Amino acid sequence: MEVSNKYVVIKHHIEEAPKESDFEVKTESLNLLVDEGSDDIIVKNLYISIDPFQINRMKSFSPSQDALSSSTAIIPGKAIDGPVIGKVVASGNSKFEKGDLVLGVFTWAEYSLVKETSILRKLDSSEFPLTYHLGVLGYGGMTAYVGFFELCKPERGEKVFVSTACGNVGILVGQYAKLFGCYVVGCTGSHNKVVFLKEKLGFDDAFNYKEEKDLSSTLKRYFPEGIDIYFDNVGGKMLEAVIANMNTFGRVAICGATAEYTDLRKTGSLDLVNVIYKRITIKGFIATDFMIHHFSNFMKKTSNYLRTGELKVIEDISLGMESVPSAFVGLFNGSNVGKKIVRLVEDEE
Amino acid sequence: MEVSNKYVVIKHHIEEAPKESDFEVKTESLNLLVDEGSDDIIVKNLYISIDPFQINRMKSFSPSQDALSSSTAIIPGKAIDGPVIGKVVASGNSKFEKGDLVLGVFTWAEYSLVKETSILRKLDSSEFPLTYHLGVLGYGGMTAYVGFFELCKPERGEKVFVSTACGNVGILVGQYAKLFGCYVVGCTGSHNKVVFLKEKLGFDDAFNYKEEKDLSSTLKRYFPEGIDIYFDNVGGKMLEAVIANMNTFGRVAICGATAEYTDLRKTGSLDLVNVIYKRITIKGFIATDFMIHHFSNFMKKTSNYLRTGELKVIEDISLGMESVPSAFVGLFNGSNVGKKIVRLVEDEE
Known part of the structure; x- marks a missing residue:
């Protein structure tokens, strides 16, 4: 046929x-x-x-x-x-x-x-x-889950910053981090999305990067006590600004670099003096590497959050x-x- | 008195x-x-x-x-x-x-x-x-020891690149890596130092960065199979070139950024697409953080190498x-x- x-x-x-x-x-x-x-x-x-x-x-x-x-x-x-x-x-x-x-x-x-x-x-x-x-139960969910829990090794009360916060992964990282007990700020590209993150998803705060001139000052305003964890999905200048505002022993998990995918000139520079003195760890990762050891835990935990309605899809x-x-x-x-x-x-x- | x-x-x-x-x-x-x-x-x-x-x-x-x-x-x-x-x-x-x-x-x-x-x-x-x-038994020795063994988690046969290879820390990292069974290339700033690294310290190879125009091509020449571990003591453009030549699951330990200490314009950019797809980890560190758990092992192992004459001071x-x-x-x-x-x-x- x-x-x-x-x-x-x-x-x-x-x-x-x-x-x-x-x-x-x-x-x-x-x-x-x-x-x-x-x-x-x-x-x-x-x-x-x-x-x-x-x-x-x-x-x-x-x-x-x-x-x-x-x-x-x-x-x-x-x-x-x-x-x-x-x-x-x-x-x-x-x-x-x-x-x-x-x-x-x-x-x-x-x-x-x-x-x-x-x-x-x-x-x-x-x-x-x-x-x-x-x-939420697929690749993006795994990326958010292993990136946040396995790479960033969060502690309750830590300050978490998520870029591309309204994307598939960002939305989930922010929610996992809130459910775990962190303070979460997201960055996105429109006023409506800022409202959405704060009102519908329970982010502690959010901002529109297109309205900000100096990202480092912006981050200092949203994180007066510094950033402990940065979940990076965008790359470029934002990573530079985060490093400047990071606390000692800060962790950066990088699963995407959307800004750099379509414009290699957007690569950010890395201030190594800060990386050394603040003992910052930066890790690139791909969720499939974690399938064997973490997939069943991810499915169990995430399915439970879906059943209770705590995680919004x-x-x-x-x-x-x-x-x-x-x-x-x-x-x-x-x-x-x-x-x-x-x-x-x-x-x- | x-x-x-x-x-x-x-x-x-x-x-x-x-x-x-x-x-x-x-x-x-x-x-x-x-x-x-x-x-x-x-x-x-x-x-x-x-x-x-x-x-x-x-x-x-x-x-x-x-x-x-x-x-x-x-x-x-x-x-x-x-x-x-x-x-x-x-x-x-x-x-x-x-x-x-x-x-x-x-x-x-x-x-x-x-x-x-x-x-x-x-x-x-x-x-x-x-x-x-x-x-060798002090801060620089600890930096080389914990940076190489604890942060880079080497395996025998891995390919190791050391910048500022004739500095206090670089000389020790290169020797630890050779004694452990890695392939080691150092980068330094004069012909005499290149000869010294190869002939006196047993580095597998070494080059003078001042004679190289395109660091990425240089590294491809010295590491046709790619770099597994980079011990970075200089920062700047060299890190950029290393990321381009790194193997998957490569590790970068950064204890110093001499190029950037005296000229912040020398900050290198970071190609995140490579960092993600190659799952690269970059860690800044300070050896004093490791004193409590690693100092006695460091002293024991290093003292033994000094007694046998395997480690040159x-x-x-x-x-x-x-x-x-x-x-x-x-x-x-x-x-x-x-x-x-x-x-x-x-x-x-």
Whole structure:
């Protein structure tokens, strides 16, 4: 049985901030039959995760390829891949059967022909919405959880600063930190988001970096007693200002550098005299390194917070394959709040 | 009994590279008698430790004061203080008696009037020369030892890069790393020092940074398989080049930033994309934080290496109070090799 299958590509490598015209939705013909006993599995995709790190795979020279063998470049004209949730429609592999809900690294397409190695796990939609497995119970949740608890090793009462605080990870770090008993200030890019962080998410305070001229003075105003922990998702000049305002034995966890992804000139400088005298630790990390030892704890703790309602889930969902380019571009111009997802079907059934 | 006591001061705050004319040797009259039962102790100083970190205390705004309450500013016209070895000549404190050899934080003077709290410990000159307690068995040795073993957590066969490799700390880090079984390359500032590192200290390789135009390409030449550990004593552009050449899970221990101490414009920028994807950890540290848990291990291991002759001690000793300014200035113009010390007496007896 042949179907028409829409998928998304980049037309060419993207070196700076992405534009919608850099992308194209193409159509191919796909056979939905698979050979019994083959490893071929066909998934009908329901939800595509839209993540800023993908921009690094879209460059002609991808800085990530050097370091991560798993992070292959995205090739212009070929379907982009990334975290996707789908439903198995045909399987030649005995471990998966028609109707299974699966999370994996699949193409940004209506249907993906995949192998078992591309599937991360089967999902169950009985307790939580499926989309949670792309956000709060997925990679972003793990990033917030291990970055905050394992890398930053917080103590109650410590002062925590979160940049890109309205992004998928920032929203969760801030909430974990509040639930743990820290003082939390977030930085974001609009007045509405500032209000949202304070009123809806319980951040102790928040500010709009676009309204601030001297970030170091701004941070001194919000942290008169200094910053103990900085969860960095933006990089650039903000890290410089944080180092100047950090307390001794301060910790910086860096999971993203959105400012630098699209403009390498935005790299900040590092004042090492402060780093030494304040004994600051700066750590870059990738949540997948922590899967084996920390995933089950993360799921247990986070699921409990979801059941009690203490952790709020913020999702920003667009509809249809045609919305993928604008959804992705929106990550870099400040238009999204929370986990960005594209929903491909009207109904999961 | 009154004696004439020479001591060294800065004439004014020093903001950039120090010059001999920034210093002055002054003379005061000092009474060598102390009251029985008082805490007053008078020490005749034998050896003054000359350390680059002191420049941070000589600035009008000392970046270290903010972070380290113990690191008070050096006041123009008042005697400078720092690590010194001396012999007690009079004591009102029953724990110390005339003739005791002591290591402490004393004035850069012929005689210092001190309290018990300024004395770190009594010394014994029977096995090792006293000067070792200012270098290989002192603060610099601890810095090399804890920085390499505790912060960098090396594994045998890892590739180690050491900047300021001919300085007090660099010489020891390189030797510890070789003895541990790592591949070690040092960077220094002259051809003679390059030869010295390779031929006398057993570094696998070394280069003169002044002869290199593009540090990142240089490092790629010396580390075709990448750098696992960087022991940073210089800061600035070198750290930038190292990050570009680092392997995944690379570690950077920063104990000094000599390039930045005297010229804040030399601050390097930090490429966070590499820091994240390579999961790099950067840690500033101060060896005194590790005294309680690591000093006895450090002394035991290092003393054994000294007994077997596996660890070479390189000292650079000047004679007399008048040589203090040039000794200090020399730390910043590349003229010293190994631990810089000023000897104040002809004979320890």
